[in-house]
Amino acid sequence: MTMTPRRRRLYWVLGILAGVALAGTLALQAFRSNVTFFFDPTQVSAGAVKSGQRFRLGGMVEKGSLVRQAGQLEVRFAVTDFKSTVKVRYTGVLPDLFREGAGVVAHGRLNTDGEFIADEVLAKHDEKYMPPEVARSLKKGEPRSGN
Amino acid sequence: MIPEIGHFALILALLLALVQAGFGLLGPRSGQPRYVEAIPFAVAGQFVFTALAMGCLVTSFVQYDFSVKYVAENSNSALPLFYRISALWGAHEGSLLLWIFVLSVWTVAVTIKSRSLPQSFMARVLGILGLLSVGFLLFTLATSNPFLRLDPAVPDGRDLNPVLQDFALAIHPPMLYTGYVGLSVAFAFACAAMIEGKLDQTWARWTRPWTTLAWSFLTAGIALGSWWAYYELGWGGFWFWDPVENASFMPWLVSTALIHSLAVTDKRGLFKSWTLLLAICGFSLSLLGTFLVRSGVLVSVHSFAADPTRGIFILAFLVLVIGGALALYAWRAPLLKSQAGFEITSRESFLLFNNILLVIAAAVIFGGTMAPMVSDALGQGALSVGPQYFNPSFLLPVLPLLALLSVGMHAGWKRGNLARVRRPVLGTLALAVALSVAVCFGAYDFDAVLMPVGVALGIWIALSALVDPIDRLRRGLSLPAGILGMSVAHIGLALLTIGITVVQSATKELDTAVAIGSSAKLGAYQFRFDSTKAMEGPNYSALQAQVTVLHGGKVAAVLAPQKRSYWVQQSPMTEAAISARWDRDLFAAMGEDLGNKTWSLRLQVRPLIQFVWFGALIMMIGGIISGLDRRYRVPKEARDVELVAGAAAAGPAA
Numbered sequence: 001m002t003m004t005p006r007r008r009r010l011y012w013v014l015g016i017l018a019g020v021a022l023a024g025t026l027a028l029q030a031f032r033s034n035v036t037f038f039f040d041p042t043q044v045s046a047g048a049v050k051s052g053q054r055f056r057l058g059g060m061v062e063k064g065s066l067v068r069q070a071g072q073l074e075v076r077f078a079v080t081d082f083k084s085t086v087k088v089r090y091t092g093v094l095p096d097l098f099r100e101g102a103g104v105v106a107h108g109r110l111n112t113d114g115e116f117i118a119d120e121v122l123a124k125h126d127e128k129y130m131p132p133e134v135a136r137s138l139k140k141g142e143p144r145s146g147n
Numbered sequence: 148m149i150p151e152i153g154h155f156a157l158i159l160a161l162l163l164a165l166v167q168a169g170f171g172l173l174g175p176r177s178g179q180p181r182y183v184e185a186i187p188f189a190v191a192g193q194f195v196f197t198a199l200a201m202g203c204l205v206t207s208f209v210q211y212d213f214s215v216k217y218v219a220e221n222s223n224s225a226l227p228l229f230y231r232i233s234a235l236w237g238a239h240e241g242s243l244l245l246w247i248f249v250l251s252v253w254t255v256a257v258t259i260k261s262r263s264l265p266q267s268f269m270a271r272v273l274g275i276l277g278l279l280s281v282g283f284l285l286f287t288l289a290t291s292n293p294f295l296r297l298d299p300a301v302p303d304g305r306d307l308n309p310v311l312q313d314f315a316l317a318i319h320p321p322m323l324y325t326g327y328v329g330l331s332v333a334f335a336f337a338c339a340a341m342i343e344g345k346l347d348q349t350w351a352r353w354t355r356p357w358t359t360l361a362w363s364f365l366t367a368g369i370a371l372g373s374w375w376a377y378y379e380l381g382w383g384g385f386w387f388w389d390p391v392e393n394a395s396f397m398p399w400l401v402s403t404a405l406i407h408s409l410a411v412t413d414k415r416g417l418f419k420s421w422t423l424l425l426a427i428c429g430f431s432l433s434l435l436g437t438f439l440v441r442s443g444v445l446v447s448v449h450s451f452a453a454d455p456t457r458g459i460f461i462l463a464f465l466v467l468v469i470g471g472a473l474a475l476y477a478w479r480a481p482l483l484k485s486q487a488g489f490e491i492t493s494r495e496s497f498l499l500f501n502n503i504l505l506v507i508a509a510a511v512i513f514g515g516t517m518a519p520m521v522s523d524a525l526g527q528g529a530l531s532v533g534p535q536y537f538n539p540s541f542l543l544p545v546l547p548l549l550a551l552l553s554v555g556m557h558a559g560w561k562r563g564n565l566a567r568v569r570r571p572v573l574g575t576l577a578l579a580v581a582l583s584v585a586v587c588f589g590a591y592d593f594d595a596v597l598m599p600v601g602v603a604l605g606i607w608i609a610l611s612a613l614v615d616p617i618d619r620l621r622r623g624l625s626l627p628a629g630i631l632g633m634s635v636a637h638i639g640l641a642l643l644t645i646g647i648t649v650v651q652s653a654t655k656e657l658d659t660a661v662a663i664g665s666s667a668k669l670g671a672y673q674f675r676f677d678s679t680k681a682m683e684g685p686n687y688s689a690l691q692a693q694v695t696v697l698h699g700g701k702v703a704a705v706l707a708p709q710k711r712s713y714w715v716q717q718s719p720m721t722e723a724a725i726s727a728r729w730d731r732d733l734f735a736a737m738g739e740d741l742g743n744k745t746w747s748l749r750l751q752v753r754p755l756i757q758f759v760w761f762g763a764l765i766m767m768i769g770g771i772i773s774g775l776d777r778r779y780r781v782p783k784e785a786r787d788v789e790l791v792a793g794a795a796a797a798g799p800a801a
Contacts, residue, residue, distance in 0.1 A: 008491070019503075020503070020507065023507055023511075023543050023544060026539075026540070026543055027511050027540040030535070030536050030539050031515065031518070031532070031536050031540070033535075034532070034533065034535035034536040035518070035530045035531070035532055035536065036530065036532075036533065037528050037529065037531075038528065038530065038531065056529075056531060068741065068742075070741065070742030070743040071660060071662065071741050071743035071745040072660060072741065073659060073747050092738075093658045093736070093738030093747045093749045094738065094739060094747075096718065096719045097718060097719070
């Protein structure tokens with residue numbers, strides 16, 4: 001069987017295309033199953049999140065909601081958008097800029113009681129900074145008086 | 148007065164950049180040599196004025212001139228001198244000034260080093276660089292002037308962001324920018340070649356050292372940023388697939404591909420249009436990086452500003468530069484056909500694979516980085532893409548890349564005869580597998596399949612990179628800097644691979660509550676929380692803990708992590724403590740006071756993480772060795788040879 005240069009080049013191109021297509025498919029697959037969406041407390045309360053789905057919850061840490069038993073790592077707080085609130089439970093070190101009344105984004109899942117079990121909590125480095133999604137969802141949630 | 152001088156100097160620099168761009172692009176057409184001859188003066192003047200502007204801003208910082216808005220926002224009377232200087236690039240406006248200055252330095256270097264290249268070609272290269280300079284100067288003057296005054300002046304400044312008060316971060320932006328902006332040289336060479344419609348092997352030889360040097364700086368810049376994030380941010384990792392990290396990593400991947408494709412164009416005259424495309428993409432990605440970081444569209448630690456006019460300006464500039472270059476490419480690249488062919492087992496085809504895989508890796512990261520923006524713009528909801536996507540998708544092209552590298556290093560140009568190199572390939576592979584198994588089973592209780600694979604690939608690359616230099620030395624051949632640099636860089640990559648693999652699979656980490664006097668166990672180490680005490684720094688007060696780490700009953704390290712509170716910005720900051728040794732890092736950071744004399748602590752044991760930093764450092768050194776190879780200074784040498792020949796001819800006569 002002879003391989004003319006043209007035919008060989010054809011195999012080459014086909015091989016590369018197949019490789020690229022395979023890589024693309026796998027990457028897309030990884031992308032689909034690993035993307036996390038952002039929800040605000042109102043959406044969560046309305047049941048917009050599928051059960052067991054990992055997502056990001058963002059809003060403000062409700063004032064006076066932070067509870068911790070002395071000496072325990074586990075902490076509970078509530079995230080609010082001034083319309084609804086979601087209770088959050090987290091076991092781990094909180095970021096430096098985490099505080100009541102400040103913006104926060106938590107990654108995790110809802111448990112069966114509608115409590116959000118966070119595995120990662122983020123507060124950004126600038127105290128004036130608010131994650132854009134949080135800012136937008138708070139703007140939607142106006143009026144914010146009464147809180 | 149000083150800020151006004153700086154402002155004025157920037158305006159003059161803009162005028163000179165316009166001259167440089169105009170004369171550079173139109174001069175060669177006009178047929179009047181005086182236009183082209185004037186360009187170096189414009190370049191020199193622009194350098195003087197941008198340096199002056201830098202000097203003025205530094206002076207304002209050093210002299211505590213809080214009537215300058217930028218100084219007032221990023222400095223404070225208690226800030227140490229070193230950070231007052233590095234505060235220059237601590238925020239948006241100053242970073243742009245730094246960018247412009249770095250571009251000016253590269254332009255001067257190109258002007259000096261390439262005097263002997265054809266005049267019209269050099270004029271066009273400098274013209275393109277001038278255009279880029281015009282864009283950035285306009286942007287700075289119109290939207291981000293660092294010399295604006297504050298009326299009335301404030302008595303004291305708001306201080307530099309505490310996380311930026313750090314040595315590695317003080318030198319990270321200049322390094323990274325030197326790399327980013329350095330890619331503009333390859334871009335300008337590519338555009339000039341397309342305008343001239345002529346691209347030969349000598350073109351590749353001229354472009355190679357610039358690209359390699361820019362790549363070296365980029366490598367160092369990324370590594371410094373990663374090192375900083377590791378020990379300063381206290382998140383306890385070295386790579387987070389943060390959009391801004393990705394923004395610097397994509398141009399790195401593409402410029403790595405460019406270096407290899409330039410090698411083929413240089414040696415064999417192939418891959419011409421592909422090389423051009425990579426040169427355009429590499430620089431476009433560094434511009435895109437600037438856009439991503441500066442426009443505030445991305446959620447990140449790095450996003451300084453969220454000013455929409457800035458975003459729109461950068462976007463317009465981006466479209467103009469990338470669109471223009473790609474249009475030029477579409478129009479001109481078909482003229483630059485390559486003639487020769489090559490066999491499937493030749494070095495060319497291995498380098499082709501290298502390029503394809505690197506570009507796929509860059510594309511995968513591009514997709515993950517842009518997806519949140521696209522989804523947001525289309526109203527599909529705010530999504531975020533994390534390591535769960537990036538890690539596997541990145542490994543997919545990179546594992547074959549690393550495996551093919553060891554084989555490709557032995558393949559010859561044009562006609563690779565794999566049968567002839569079977570011995571070194573299989574020999575090094577067998578040795579690598581044996582060593583990897585020994586290391587993984589002996590030193591670490593591994594549970595990840597990827598660990599022995601990654602370590603074996605790393606060792607295989609290191610051994611393969613040694614084969615050629617050793618062979619040359621044994622046969623008494625010379626070892627050119629280009630080849631030496633390549634081997635060194637590949638050994639750096641090998642260390643990096645081993646380091647990343649082991650860190651990723653054998654790290655132990657724990658967030659835990661520990662009472663003073665008790666301890667927590669992590670792997671073979673015991674972290675004992677001894678005490679806390681209050682202390683003060685130059686511009687902060689802190690609570691410092693003492694954590695003694697025990698290993699087999701003996702003290703392995705005493706760590707002193709801090710919780711700092713900076714006086715001006717009032718923000719708490721965690722200062723992690725790390726005990727570094729060649730084979731492992733012990734890490735402790737303080738969380739919060741949980742009451743009952745108990746604190747939350749973040750504890751980590753990271754084996755071989757030093758390999759990551761040293762691997763990157765060695766890669767950079769390899770790049771520099773290679774970029775300084777005398778072979779690339781062809782025109783000058785050719786001139787020297789002529790002189791020598793002339794002297795020899797004159798000699799006997801005298």
